[in-house]
């Protein structure tokens with residue numbers, strides 16, 4: 001028996017990286033997978049990989065900017081029209097500009113809060129009514145270890161992820177009466193374009209010994225944790241944050 005047989009799952013930011021690995025794993029586990037991203041080419045590529053490369057795999061690509069209310073509303077309406085319900089939502093899309101408070105301008109701060117935090121609020125706002133109708137659902141927010149312990153030269157991103165953790169815990173309380181679970185994962189150093197964007201190969205070689213087991217995590221290792229929290233195997237878990245890759 002596949003672990004997500006018959007489920008419909010929306011994964012934001014699923015064109016590449018952790019979101020892509022999650023969409024592929026969910027499809028392998030029997031979910032009808034909705035890939036939401038601003039990136040059309042990569043999003044369509046991931047969708048095609050699932051539809052053609054995974055036996056029984058079903059994926060739908062919707063191009064949307066999840067920080068915009070109209071895009072999210074239309075995306076959710078399309079999913080309901082085409083797939084009839086929503087069982088799982090993974091809020092994964094994010095951006096990661098670096099900088100201290102002196103280096104971070106007001107527009108960058110606002111953009112990070114919009115893409116990393118408001119997006120989760122919007123997706124939940126429009127998805128939750130459909131989950132309430134079914135009296136079940138599972139939401140997984142992709143936070144970061146930086147949201148738990150902070151970090152240097154990354155003030156806006158770390159703050160947005162701390163906000164996402166607060167959002168996760170409060171939403172879990174609100175949605176308990178409806179049998180909807182809300183959890184978060186907090187990865188540390190995962191080998192994706194986001195992680196490599198502001199670190200040179202040289203810097204990475206110097207630092208890699210500090211990470212858990214002396215290496216970067218793989219997107220698939222985060223996907224496995226998201227799958228557990230999204231699936232019925234975690235039926236008695238809500239409001240939790242699962243750290244992946246060690247705390248410090």
Ligand SMILES: NC(=O)c1ccc[n+]([C@@H]2O[C@H](COP(=O)([O-])OP(=O)(O)OC[C@H]3O[C@@H](n4cnc5c(N)ncnc54)[C@H](O)[C@@H]3O)[C@@H](O)[C@H]2O)c1
Pocket residue numbers: 012013014015016017018019036037038039064065066067091092093094095096115142143144145186187188189190191192193194195
């Ligand atoms: N890579 C790491 O080390 C690491 C560590 C901790 C947390 N995370 C979190 O994991 C998640 C995935 O990150 P990743 O490393 O795979 O990064 P990534 O940059 O490879 O993927 C992020 C995806 O989100 C999409 N996206 C960005 N803004 C969007 C928007 N407004 N609307 C729709 N899609 C949008 C991007 O196009 C991209 O496909 C993020 O929430 C990130 O903060 C990553």
